[in-house]
Amino acid sequence: ILNVEQSPQSLHVQEGDSTNFTCSFPSSNFYALHWYRWETAKSPEALFVMTLNGDEKKKGRISATLNTKEGYSYLYIKGSQPEDSATYLCAFWGVGGGADGLTFGKGTHLIIQP
Amino acid sequence: DAGVTQSPTHLIKTRGQQVTLRCSPKSGHDTVSWYQQALGQGPQFIFQYYEEEERQRGNFPDRFSGHQFPNYSSELNVNALLLGDSALYLCASTNLAFNEQFFGPGTRLTVL
Numbered sequence: 001i002l003n004v005e006q007s008p009q010s011l012h013v014q015e016g017d018s019t020n021f022t023c024s025f026p027s028s029n030f031y032a033l034h035w036y037r038w039e040t041a042k043s044p045e046a047l048f049v050m051t052l053n054g055d056e057k058k059k060g061r062i063s064a065t066l067n068t069k070e071g072y073s074y075l076y077i078k079g080s081q082p083e084d085s086a087t088y089l090c091a092f093w094g095v096g097g098g099a100d101g102l103t104f105g106k107g108t109h110l111i112i113q114p
Numbered sequence: 115d116a117g118v119t120q121s122p123t124h125l126i127k128t129r130g131q132q133v134t135l136r137c138s139p140k141s142g143h144d145t146v147s148w149y150q151q152a153l154g155q156g157p158q159f160i161f162q163y164y165e166e167e168e169r170q171r172g173n174f175p176d177r178f179s180g181h182q183f184p185n186y187s188s189e190l191n192v193n194a195l196l197l198g199d200s201a202l203y204l205c206a207s208t209n210l211a212f213n214e215q216f217f218g219p220g221t222r223l224t225v226l
Contacts, residue, residue, distance in 0.1 A: 004156070031213075032213050034215065036217070041219070042219060043117070043118065043216075043217045043218055043219045043220075044204070044217040046214060046215070046216065049212070049213045049214060051213060089156060089157075091156075091157075093213070096170070097210070097213070098145065098208045098210040098213065098215070099162070099164070099169060099170060100159075100162075100170055101147055101149070101159025101160075101161075101162055101170060101172055102147075102149075102157075102159060102206075102215060103159065104149075104156030104157045104158070105156050106154070106155060106156045107156055
């Protein structure tokens with residue numbers, strides 16, 4: 001059974017502050033790691049798909065890093081805004097890639113306080 | 115592009131009944147996966163359909179079955195509903211060329 005862990009479970013951050021959270025996943029049979037942002041009553045929105053050890057990806061104020069050898073990824077949000085409030089999910093794709101299902105963590109619930 | 119669509123949005127059933135949920139994938143995507151998200155958990159993989167056949171299956175009983183149509187849309191069927199089947203059911207379609215998986219908004223199933 002694959003284990004994908006996210007920490008912290010929830011996070012309250014002041015508007016304007018920067019924050020980061022962690023996803024840990026199996027270091028063997030790795031194919032890709034996905035990050036999603038999920039607002040209530042909406043579809044999960046794909047943020048990043050990361051495949052290579054040492055990958056760093058950026059989208060506006062959000063960035064992510066990947067370490068496949070030790071099995072972790074960090075998501076960073078710079079200068080948090082109220083619209084960043086959401087649940088952030090990471091998901092692991094094993095060696096089967098797209099022919100397999102994603103294994104998700106439980107998510108980090110981020111609340112930005114004005 | 116409408117993205118991934120699911121119907122219905124919400125559904126209430128009683129124990130023992132059967133339910134069918136529907137999904138239309140993003141244009142150009144031929145692979146559809148279904149996930150169950152129970153309260154407080156991350157989404158869990160149920161199964162994946164490709165070329166109208168079940169290609170992979172997660173740890174779900176045979177009460178969960180599916181179908182994929184020639185236009186790539188898909189159905190998830192759950193028989194003999196249990197209270198524990200109450201969850202959000204998500205459909206995702208895959209673009210293998212870019213390692214992307216796009217999700218629909220989900221169907222909220224409540225079993226009473």
